[in-house]
Amino acid sequence: MSDLKAELVAQAAEVGFSAARICRPDAVPEVMERLQAFLDDGRHGQMGWLADRVHWRGAPDVLWPEARSVIMLAENYGPDVDPRAVLEQKDRGAISVYAQNKDYHDVAKKRLKRLGRWLIDAARRDGDEIEIKVFVDTAPVPEKALGMAAGLGWQGKHSNLVSRELGSWFFLGAIFTTLELEPDAAGIDRCGQCRACLDVCPTDAFPAPYQVDARRCISYLTIEHKGPVAQELRKGLGNHIYGCDDCLAACPWNKFAQVASEMKYHARDELLAPKLAELAALDDAGFRAFFSGSPIKRIGRNRFVRNVLYAIGNSGEAGLVPVAQRLCDDPDEAVADAARWAVGELVTGP
The missing domain is CATH 3.40.109 (NADH Oxidase)
Structure with missing residues (x-):
């Protein structure tokens, strides 16, 4: 055997x-x-x-x-690029690496x-x-x-x-x-005293090491959570519009990471740092066409555009006010609520 x-x-x-x-x-x-x-x-x-x-x-x-x-x-x-680079481009959206193709x-x-x-x-x-x-x-x-x-x-x-x-x-x-195969030795925890992944989380989703509170996790909030996101968590979302790689990218062990050999995992150019204004304009048909074959398609246009509007509200870009204003009366209440919040954040400022 x-x-x-x-x-x-x-x-x-x-x-x-x-x-x-x-x-x-x-x-x-x-x-x-x-x-x-x-x-x-x-x-x-x-x-x-x-x-x-x-x-x-x-x-x-x-x-x-x-x-x-x-x-x-x-x-x-x-x-093949640092996924954190897009976080500094406030008029662009950050999509988790795994969902970029x-x-x-x-x-x-x-x-x-x-x-x-x-x-x-x-x-x-x-x-x-x-x-x-x-x-x-x-x-x-x-x-x-x-x-x-x-x-x-x-x-x-x-x-x-x-x-x-x-x-x-x-x-x-x-x-x-059902086949009997010889098991391998279990993995050994090599995190040591490092806290890089815990300390980088924008929404404090880790109550303790090795514990996650999904209710505060950006990946959960942008993918699984239905309806409006709690007011106190919206600023922490930054420009994340689908998932979050912050804790993964912070890990020092990534110095040994390899670039994917499978081309289907290499990012589509238009998903590396997509413009928030363009994404906010997607209707249902446009959303489905743009994300055909992508895991992003699963959450639907409404939840996705809701995320985009939170990112717009966090952008500090006054030029995006009209983009958000056009969605203040969106048929989906979570989208409309996010749009009104975004306008308020951009007009009143910090």
Whole structure:
């Protein structure tokens, strides 16, 4: 079986993954307690789906009892520019690196299925009939905990996985299988005394190291949160209009990060630093066309333009007042509210 594992790791690299490691489905017994505490404190905000099927989300061995191994895959999406540079361009919007081109769910899942099919054939060659299930951020699977258990890296103080080879810039995919594979050594926490990711957060979303309050996280607020964002958090959004990379980009381990080899993860030029005025003018049809194939399309025009208007309000650019004024009577109340707030911020100033 060790030969098959070596072949599997080589094949994972062949199909485009940056790293492949193995763990047992029951390797993360601490997840249930941590998840329940997170939910009990209400830190999941409007993400009610996190509380759904919590018995699966907290225990991968319960999700599919027949599984004997979990193959955790890392998919590098490292940027070739500093994602923090756009934060200084106040008339432009900041879009999280992972969303600046094609939807990674589609790209990664194709690779997972390809690798899974190879594994089934390789096991059959050795006389074993096996089953697999593939997951990429769309099922109740604790990918980050499993990634650490498999040795892909460790969960940093910002709660995301960090790798000595890839820094913070990689997606996670998982293949559950009935095949017995030798597990790898778990990752070791190498954050030390560093607080860079915690201290850089504009909205103080970290109550303590290794803890996140989603209700204050810019990624949550710009992607998952429906309706108006609380007044006291709007200034902290800055010009983030979809997601946030501040805590990821601050990590010193990114000095070892690599630029993504997959061209579908390289930023579209028009999404590196898009003009807020142009984005605010998008109607529903224009939004869908502009973000075709992008993960941004999922949140819809209204929530996206709401985010753009918060960024306009934070820009200090008086020339953007007419842009916001045109949306003060938008049919969507969250958009109209954001537009009125933006006008007020730009007219009255700090």
